[in-house]
Amino acid sequence: MNRHPMNGRPPRPRRGRRGAERRPWFAIAVTAVFFVLLYLPIGMVVLFSFNSQKSLTVFKSFSLRWYSAFFHDHVLLSSLGMSLQVSLVAMAGSVVLGVALALGLVRARSRLGSYAGLIMMVPLITPEIVTGVASLLLFKGLGVTLSTGTVMIAEITFSISYVTVILRSRVAALNPEVEEAAMDLGATRWQSLRLVTLPALLPAILASAVLIFALVFDDFVLAYFTTGVDPQPLAVRIYSAIRFGVEPTINAVGSLMLLGSILLIALALAIPRFFGRRGGLDILSGE
Amino acid sequence: MSYQALPRSPRPPLSRRSLLRAGAVGTLGLGLTGCGFMQAQTSASDDTQPPIDVKVDGDLVYFNWADYVDPSVFAGFQKEYGVKVVQSNFDSMEGMVAKLDAGNSYDLIFPSAKYTQRLAQAGRLRRIDHAKLHNADAVFSGYGYFEDPWYDARSAHSVPFTMYKTGIGWRKDRLGNLSGSWQDLWDPGASGTAFLLDDEDEALGMAALKLGIDLNTSQKADLDRITTLLKNLRPHLRGFSSDDYNNLLNGNATITQAWSGDMVSVLNQAKDASVYGFEVAREGSPINSDCYAIPSNARHPGTAMLFIDYMLRPANVVKNMQYIGYPMPVHGTESAYAALVGQLPQCVISPSDLKPGLYFRNPATTADAQARDAAWTDVKAG
Amino acid sequence: MDLGTDPTPVPTPMSASTSASTSGSEPKPGTAAGSAPRPSAAGARIWTWLALPGTVWMSVIFIASLLLVAALSFGTTDALGDPRFGATLVNWTALTDPAYLTVLLRSLEYALITSLVCLVIAYPVAYAIALHAGRLKNALIAAIVVPFFANYLVRMYGWSVVLSDNGPLLGFLRSIGLAGSHTKILNTGFGVIAGLVYGFVVFMIIPLYAALERMDVSLIEAGRDLYGGPLRTFLSVTVPSTRQGAAAGMVLVFLPAMGDFVSAQFMGGPNQIMIGNLIQDKFFEGQNWPLGSALTMLLMAVLLIGMFGYLRRTRKDEAEATG
Numbered sequence: 005m006n007r008h009p010m011n012g013r014p015p016r017p018r019r020g021r022r023g024a025e026r027r028p029w030f031a032i033a034v035t036a037v038f039f040v041l042l043y044l045p046i047g048m049v050v051l052f053s054f055n056s057q058k059s060l061t062v063f064k065s066f067s068l069r070w071y072s073a074f075f076h077d078h079v080l081l082s083s084l085g086m087s088l089q090v091s092l093v094a095m096a097g098s099v100v101l102g103v104a105l106a107l108g109l110v111r112a113r114s115r116l117g118s119y120a121g122l123i124m125m126v127p128l129i130t131p132e133i134v135t136g137v138a139s140l141l142l143f144k145g146l147g148v149t150l151s152t153g154t155v156m157i158a159e160i161t162f163s164i165s166y167v168t169v170i171l172r173s174r175v176a177a178l179n180p181e182v183e184e185a186a187m188d189l190g191a192t193r194w195q196s197l198r199l200v201t202l203p204a205l206l207p208a209i210l211a212s213a214v215l216i217f218a219l220v221f222d223d224f225v226l227a228y229f230t231t232g233v234d235p236q237p238l239a240v241r242i243y244s245a246i247r248f249g250v251e252p253t254i255n256a257v258g259s260l261m262l263l264g265s266i267l268l269i270a271l272a273l274a275i276p277r278f279f280g281r282r283g284g285l286d287i288l289s290g291e
Numbered sequence: 292m293s294y295q296a297l298p299r300s301p302r303p304p305l306s307r308r309s310l311l312r313a314g315a316v317g318t319l320g321l322g323l324t325g326c327g328f329m330q331a332q333t334s335a336s337d338d339t340q341p342p343i344d345v346k347v348d349g350d351l352v353y354f355n356w357a358d359y360v361d362p363s364v365f366a367g368f369q370k371e372y373g374v375k376v377v378q379s380n381f382d383s384m385e386g387m388v389a390k391l392d393a394g395n396s397y398d399l400i401f402p403s404a405k406y407t408q409r410l411a412q413a414g415r416l417r418r419i420d421h422a423k424l425h426n427a428d429a430v431f432s433g434y435g436y437f438e439d440p441w442y443d444a445r446s447a448h449s450v451p452f453t454m455y456k457t458g459i460g461w462r463k464d465r466l467g468n469l470s471g472s473w474q475d476l477w478d479p480g481a482s483g484t485a486f487l488l489d490d491e492d493e494a495l496g497m498a499a500l501k502l503g504i505d506l507n508t509s510q511k512a513d514l515d516r517i518t519t520l521l522k523n524l525r526p527h528l529r530g531f532s533s534d535d536y537n538n539l540l541n542g543n544a545t546i547t548q549a550w551s552g553d554m555v556s557v558l559n560q561a562k563d564a565s566v567y568g569f570e571v572a573r574e575g576s577p578i579n580s581d582c583y584a585i586p587s588n589a590r591h592p593g594t595a596m597l598f599i600d601y602m603l604r605p606a607n608v609v610k611n612m613q614y615i616g617y618p619m620p621v622h623g624t625e626s627a628y629a630a631l632v633g634q635l636p637q638c639v640i641s642p643s644d645l646k647p648g649l650y651f652r653n654p655a656t657t658a659d660a661q662a663r664d665a666a667w668t669d670v671k672a673g
Numbered sequence: 674m675d676l677g678t679d680p681t682p683v684p685t686p687m688s689a690s691t692s693a694s695t696s697g698s699e700p701k702p703g704t705a706a707g708s709a710p711r712p713s714a715a716g717a718r719i720w721t722w723l724a725l726p727g728t729v730w731m732s733v734i735f736i737a738s739l740l741l742v743a744a745l746s747f748g749t750t751d752a753l754g755d756p757r758f759g760a761t762l763v764n765w766t767a768l769t770d771p772a773y774l775t776v777l778l779r780s781l782e783y784a785l786i787t788s789l790v791c792l793v794i795a796y797p798v799a800y801a802i803a804l805h806a807g808r809l810k811n812a813l814i815a816a817i818v819v820p821f822f823a824n825y826l827v828r829m830y831g832w833s834v835v836l837s838d839n840g841p842l843l844g845f846l847r848s849i850g851l852a853g854s855h856t857k858i859l860n861t862g863f864g865v866i867a868g869l870v871y872g873f874v875v876f877m878i879i880p881l882y883a884a885l886e887r888m889d890v891s892l893i894e895a896g897r898d899l900y901g902g903p904l905r906t907f908l909s910v911t912v913p914s915t916r917q918g919a920a921a922g923m924v925l926v927f928l929p930a931m932g933d934f935v936s937a938q939f940m941g942g943p944n945q946i947m948i949g950n951l952i953q954d955k956f957f958e959g960q961n962w963p964l965g966s967a968l969t970m971l972l973m974a975v976l977l978i979g980m981f982g983y984l985r986r987t988r989k990d991e992a993e994a995t996g
Contacts, residue, residue: 028805031797038798039816044841045831045871046820059560060834061541077362079378101727108724116721120728123736129976130739131932131949134969137956138738140393145741150393161734164727193719218822228386233352233395236379239824244380245357246826258827265822269815383958483857491958530860530942542839543859657750664961665767668954672772672946 046262053255060252070256080257082235086152090237091221094159099213101160102167103205107197109168110175127165135162136229143230150232158230159223163216170212174205214272218265340587345423349591350375351598354387354397361614364607371601374594391415396588398595405651407449407582408442416448417585417592424450424596426603426621433622434642440580441647449582450599453552453617454640456578456649457493458571460539460549460557465566473501473572478546482527486538486547489531491667492651493577494521497548500575507652509659514666521670531671536560539567551638555616555631569635578640578649580620746966756962764967773951777971780948783862784930787869788877788923794870795877795922800911803885814882821875826935832871833939836864860942868936873929877922884918885911917987924983931976948972 052060056067074080109121127135139158140150148154178201186196202209224239231240238257245254351368357380365376379397381387384406391397391410402410410416421427430451431438437451459475469475476485476497487494496506498517508514529543536553538544540560549569558564583599585592601607608619609627618628618640625639632638654660748759767773802813820828835842836858846852858864888911896910897903934949941947948968955965 028797028801031801032805034794034797035801038794041835041842041871042817042820045828045835046823047831048834048841049827049831057560059540060537061839062560062562073362079362079365079376082377101730104723105727108720108722108727110720112720112724114721116724116728120724120731123728123731125980126739127731127735129928129973129980131929131952131969131972133932133934133949133952133956134739134742134973135735137962137965137969138742139734140389141741141745142734142738144393150390150395157734161730164731168727197719222822222825224826229389231379232393233354233377233379233397235377239826241357241380242824242826244382246830251358254827258824258831261827262819262823265819268822269819273811273815385958525943528943541834541837543837661750661961668951669770669772671943671954672776672951673944 046258049255050259050262052252053259055252055255058252060255070252071260073253074256074260077253079235080238080241080253083238083241086235087221087238090152090155090159090227091217093156094163094220095213095217097156097160098163098167098216099209102164102212103171103202103209105164106168106171106175107201110172111180124165124168127162128169132162132223132225136226139226140229150230152232152234154230154232155227155237158226159220162223162226163220166216166219167212170215171205171208174208175201178204210272214268218268221261340417342420343417343423343585343592343596345596345600346593347372347374347597348593349398350377351591351594352377352379352396352398352589353598354379354381354390354395354399355401356380357382359401359615360602361611364602364610364614367607368598368601372594372597376598391586394588396590397586398589398591399598400584400586401452401581402449402584403651404440404442404580404582405653407584408653410584410586411443411448415587417587417589418447419450419583419585419596419599421446421450424600424603426600426605429605429622430603430620434620434645436642436645437580437620441650441652443582449584450603451620452581452583452602453615453619454578454580454645455550455552455617456571456576456640456644457488457497457548457550458569458576458637459546460535460544460554460567460569461546462539462544463566463568465545469568469570471570471573473497473574475570475572476524476546476548477527481546484529484543484545485524485527486530486532486535486544487521487524487528488535488548488550489533491663493548494531494670495663495667496577496651498524500572500577503574506575506577506649507654509654509662511662514662518666518669522673525670525673551640552615552617554635554638558633558635559616565634567635569637571637575649577651578644578646579651580645742966743970745963746970748963748966750961750963759963764964767964768967768971773968773971776946776948776951777975779945780931781975783866783869783945783947784927787866787873787930788926790866790870791874791877791926792919792923795874795881796915796919799878799881799885803882803888804890810886814879817875817878825872829868829872829935829939832868833859833864836867836940859940860945862941862945864940864942865937865945865947868940869930869933872933872936873926876925876929877919880918880921880925881915882918884915888914920983920987924980927979928976932972 051063053070054066054068055063056069057064105120105124109117109124135158139154139161143150143154182204183196183200186200187193191199222239224237224243227237227240228243231237236244238261242254242257245251351374353376355378365378368374369376379390381390384403387400387402388406388410391400407416421431427450431446434451437446439445440451443449459469459473461469461475461481466478466480469478476487478485487497495514495517498520499506499508499513502513502516502520504513504516508517532538532547535544535547535549536556538547539549539557551569554567554569557567561567583595583602585595589595602611603621605621605623608621608624612618612624612628613631616631618624618638620640620642629636629639654663744758745756746764747761748757749761749763750756798817802810806813834840837843838857838859843852843856843858846856847854858867892910892914893906896906900906900909932949934947934953937945937947937950941950948971952965952968952972955961955968
């Protein structure tokens with residue numbers, strides 16, 4: 005984890021193009037320290053995941069035993085599978101519902117719109133543990149047996165707002181006249197939505213999908229309350245293990261999750277290029 | 292690999308209809324009317340269920356603390372019996388019961404003594420016929436106490452799994468020898484580096500023992516004295532934490548209330564194990580044990596019985612003790628455990644240590660439980 | 674990723690007639706709706722239909738379950754300790770215990786300090802990356818987001834190792850004489866705040882970065898011509914144009930910090946318990962779900978009030994901006 009891209013020396017800004025010709029040394033120094041501190045804890049986790057000893061304080065020698073332990077631990081592996089499943093379903097479900105909701109919120113001039121706008125905010129300020137307890141109460145009340153399905157439902161519920169928040173301003177920034185022009189040319193409302201609106205929103209949709217995937221994959225509180233007897237999602241398993249002290253296997257899991265995260269971000273960075281909008285990082289720069 | 296016995300009451304499932312009603316009420320914003328309420332379920336009585344047929348009847352759905360069984364022991368079971376072990380973990384007794392209440396069906400759970408009593412009394416556990424377990428004799432003949440423990444008459448619904456006591460772990464190189472009393476937690480040399488376990492029963496229990504009052508008291512006067520004592524200790528504390536062995540290992544603690552079994556992890560992982568000590572206080576040291584138990588809604592109780600029997604094989608017991616660090620009441624494995632704890636003989640649990648009076652017990656009423664809970668919150672929140 | 678790069682991530686308040694006004698860049702719905710010929714009413718209804726599934730889903734599952742929690746805060750536990758709905762104020766009166774107030778105020782204090790510290794740290798970082806990192810810009814932002822996507826618990830655990838007495842940070846500070854042999858970070862209020870900052874600082878960087886990146890650089894040049902010194906330029910040009918981003922970041926950091934219990938669990942001591950820890954105790958371990966529900970409602974109330982204040986503020990800002 006010695007990714008430390010800043011190294012205290014950013015490349016020389018191109019004069020004229022970026023205007024600010026003086027290097028803000030203070031800001032650069034802060035940034036350098038920031039990156040060191042950001043990666044130090046993760047570096048520790050990665051380092052000790054390679055420890056030959058079962059210790060989190062003394063590094064003996066390099067070994068892959070905890071990785072091997074992970075890949076031979078069918079419980080952890082099935083947990084990983086479960087997490088992937090839950091994240092993918094939650095991602096798909098919340099993106100579909102959230103995008104539709106964002107479109108509706110911005111465009112609909114009805115009471116429903118204001119009501120929806122209001123309730124959509126609530127999850128954003130609700131602490132996760134509340135969402136978890138509330139979901140458990142609800143599922144119990146409805147007599148639904150806890151299962152992977154209940155985790156998925158809870159995670160979708162938790163995620164819709166995020167999708168909607170991200171999409172909302174993009175939808176608002178779209179020019180409705182373009183859609184109307186498409187309709188003038190004979191497209192139906194659905195066609196113009198499908199052929200004009202959605203493509204324009206694609207980068208934001210993908211960004212929210214990646215974000216939701218990561219959030220759900222990482223979530224342990226909500227999943228903790230709503231899992232049934234199926235294998236537990238990985239994050240829940242980590243929580244159960246971490247409360248009373250970390251196992252080195254968990255370090256290996258953490259390191260692998262970091263690797264996954266890097267791949268995910270790389271993917272997210274790569275995707276918009278395929279769609280050829282400004283290239284690069286629209287989704288990171290937020291429009 | 293630590294362990295925590297949590298003092299909580301079971302929460303049988305909310306009645307579906309009453310909850311629905313309450314949900315509807317809530318939805319209408321009339322939550323105040325207080326009509327519906329959650330009710331304890333009518334449980335299937337354990338006695339009406341036929342005895343368990345000890346044979347493979349499906350994959351084992353297992354529910355325990357994380358890392359509480361050696362993975363190689365699981366692997367051996369799966370290979371030998373050709374079944375899978377579907378594993379889930381809880382992180383508190385409360386969480387375990389909440390999952391049972393939610394209707395999850397597990398084949399094998401590992402409640403503490405206190406929770407075994409609650410679940411058994413609520414009719415939530417299947418009867419276990421010890422005669423059908425080939426290896427049960429080593430448990431019940433070697434540790435006669437478990438023939439009729441306080442928490443489950445004649446161990447009719449349980450088989451003991453692990454045992455532990457709560458004492459003090461400390462750094463000899465920093466504090467020297469201690470006096471063998473809970474007073475050692477107040478050691479001036481450890482001020483600012485002392486920890487209490489983040490556990491209601493353990494914290495209140497320590498203070499009770501030190502004051503010479505009932506370990507499980509819920510009398511207001513007693514609790515007041517306990518909270519006063521704990522608040523007196525508070526300024527010396529660095530924190531409440533159940534990660535006792537890592538606190539000792541990483542140097543953040545010079546002294547901590549500790550579970551005996553966790554000291555094995557300290558010994559195994561320390562750079563220099565000789566600097567660590569473990570003592571039990573002369574005022575008394577809480578004792579506890581966990582059990583194997585089969586919930587009444589288990590779908591594969593036969594496999595669960597086979598698993599218990601398999602776990603009780605001395606070779607597996609030794610493997611497991613080495614993995615988790617906690618002793619198991621299986622006759623013939625004592626020397627292996629003594630070797631494991633080596634320099635810390637106080638970690639060994641002998642049959643004579645098992646005294647009902649030093650177990651954490653269920654408070655008699657909800658009000659009692661809540662009084663204890665309030666005292667603990669009072670201590671924690673300051 | 675886009676972690677609320679929208680300058681007002683929590684949407685601006687809906688006016689009664691329309692909920693569309695979110696960012697200043699959009700076409701004003703009022704004018705469009707007023708003059709442009711509207712498509713058929715049936716066509717417009719599609720938007721309501723689109724909003725319907727999400728709204729119904731959220732109402733049925735989220736809001737109903739929250740109301741269950743609210744209802745339970747007036748409940749009791751029965752003889753066995755099981756939660757029951759009821760109509761008692763016992764749990765609410767229990768909250769008047771000064772211990773709870775202390776914890777609540779402490780949580781507010783920590784969350785506020787965390788937001789401010791995040792702002793102070795994130796601003797230079799976002800500034801350096803947005804305006805001075807050239808081609809490395811995207812890579813650096815990605816490098817900030819990567820750890821955020823790794824498991825939160827593992828990250829926090831790693832951070833507690835770094836902050837521990839024998840950890841690398843104190844080791845370094847001691848070697849340069851900035852820390853004494855007895856200085857500690859772990860199990861202090863400073864440690865908890867450090868944990869919260871580590872956990873949530875990315876929520877501050879992204880909106881600030883977005884705001885700075887979007888800023889018209891020629892403004893800085895103009896500012897320099899106008900004001901001269903870089904500091905005055907910074908204060909009078911850069912800061913105002915990032916105000917919304919900063920406000921959004923403050924909210925995005927404050928909210929999760931207020932409800933967090935992991936940081937105080939890993940990094941706190943006996944005097945650093947936060948309200949999240951109490952709630953977690955009552956639900957995960959305590960046997961008092963009704964009291965936990967009341968605590969939860971209290972926390973929600975505080976957050977809602979804060980949110981309301983923020984929204985009023987943004988509305989006012991917007992009103993000022995549009996004249």
